[in-house]
Amino acid sequence: MENKLLFINPVGHNNWDREIKDYLEPYKEEGTQLDVVSLKPGLPQHLEYHYYEALIAADLLHTVKKAEQDGYDGCIIGCYYDPFLREAREICEQMVVTAPAEAAMHIGTTLGSSFSTIVVRRKCIPDMRDNVFHHGYINKLASFRSLEIGVSELQKDPEYTKERMRREIRAAIEEDGAEAILLGCTIQLGFFRTLQEEFGVPVIDANIAPLKYAEFLCGLKKKTGWYFSKKALYETPPQEEIKQWGIENPHYTKVNGAL
Structure with missing residues (x-):
């Protein structure tokens, strides 16, 4: 179509x-x-x-x-x-x-019973939590995990960004009980497939x-x-x-x- x-x-x-x-x-x-x-x-x-x-x-x-x-x-x-x-x-x-958030949450909560969102900075979390509530998925939210890397810095050192993402995804799965991971910024592009294969859970790309x-x-x-x-x-x-x-x-x- x-x-x-x-x-x-x-x-x-x-x-x-x-x-x-x-x-x-x-x-x-x-x-x-x-x-x-x-x-x-x-x-x-x-x-x-x-x-x-x-x-x-x-x-x-x-x-x-x-x-x-x-x-x-x-x-x-x-x-x-x-x-x-x-x-x-x-x-x-x-x-x-x-x-992105609406789409990622709809998809992520279909693929798993709980999700964690990987955000760029703690500053983002209050508004993003409000969005989770607005879209009706607050009972599916396992956690927010912050990279503490600004949007403009995410692609400047991809290996460092990926390592930070690994650390937070591991904690989201092992400590928070997340079954799916949502990448909470469109500039986190290019990372989802490697991380998904490594951790064995759906990693939802924001684009x-x-x-x-x-x-x-x-x-x-x-x-x-x-x-x-x-x-x-x-x-x-x-x-x-x-x-x-x-x-x-x-x-x-x-x-x-x-x-």
């Missing part, structure tokens, strides 16, 4: 766009077209702080809406905080939207999970018509108000000629 998907890196640089696109190519279905973009320069380059996350809100949501207007079947918000996922679903009327979940949701929509309910949580704001207030400003930045 053909799907046109947009993966949005919600940061103000395109350093990871080509790498993520190339990384995901082997995992997408044959009929899936995948484009990867980031937000405009001048916005935060990572989202480790609430202030940074707040600054990207309008640009991210306008990018999501523009993708829907341009005929994308699905959109992935590429940050494990799942920033503004509910708001994105609210403004869309036909396009599927998902994000592959939302890609496959987006394909799944798009397939459901096309085959069954199942889509986000608009009766309450995801009710779309009146277009008349949006136009009247002059807040409709859909746009996105072209990156690597992808769009």
